[in-house]
Amino acid sequence: LSNRRININGAMMVQQRGNSTGNTTNGYYGPDRIKSTIYGGTFSHSRPSSGSSLPEFPSCFRIDCTSAASAPSSGQEVKIGYEMEGQDVQHLNYGSSSAKKTTLSFYVRSNKTETYTVWFYRPDGSRHNAVNFSISSADTWEKKTITIVGDTSDAIANDNTLGLKFDFILSSGVGYKSGSALNGSWADLVDVNRYAGNTGTFGQSTNDVFDITGIQFEVSDHATDFEHRS
DSSP: OTTOOOSSOTTOOOOSSOOEEEEOSOEEOSSTTOEEEOSSSEEEEEOOTTOOSBTTBOOOEEEEEEEOOOOOOTTOEEEEEEEEEGGGSGGGOTTSTTOOOEEEEEEEEESSOOEEEEEEEETTTTEEEEEEEEOOSTTOOEEEEEEEOOOOSSOOOSSSSEEEEEEEEEEEOGGGTSSOOOTTOOEEOOGGGTTTTOOOBTTSSTTOEEEEEEEEEEESSSOOOOOOOO
16 A cells, blocks of 8 residues: 555655745745645745644644735635646546546644635646535644546646646635536536635635645545655
8 A cells, every 4th residue: 555645745744945924926835845826915834833733743834824815806816736747647547437536635724614625627638626625613623535536538648747736725716616516526627617615715814824734645535544755
């Protein structure tokens, strides 16, 4: 069962850039591999010294709103995400009848009890998928597990370009969520269907906080124990 975890730095142990404050633009901040998209306001990105309080995961990624923004317009969003090269996901067999199920598991904590979205996107064929998840209790670590089917349409190019990504959508304008929810099914990209059902308002109040750790993306129809690797 070794080498199951496709993503890197899921336990947020590596942070070559250090903590970053006063961010108003999109980019990579804080723990490695996590990319932020911001439409307004000011945010800090860090691996907090207080840790996660989870014995298995002493570190986490934190995005913290330090200056609030107004509600997002139609095509605006706040999200953090992870991108994978096509050559690293060939074993998913996308574009064939043997396309494999994958499971994304993670631990999350936020001060806001809202419904957020995990959005999966593939540029090959312009295909997307999404599943909503809710923060049940404020300021409490919760484990979430999301399983999606493989996509039988359009193979992923076997190269170092973007092959597959997943984003955690914390806030979005109506232009991305006024349509029909995908609920784990792959479809051609239609913007209004991206995050249907998302109620997130993250970033519209100062001191909004979203913590995440223990991210594991793997080929499976269920979540297995987190694979710790140096």
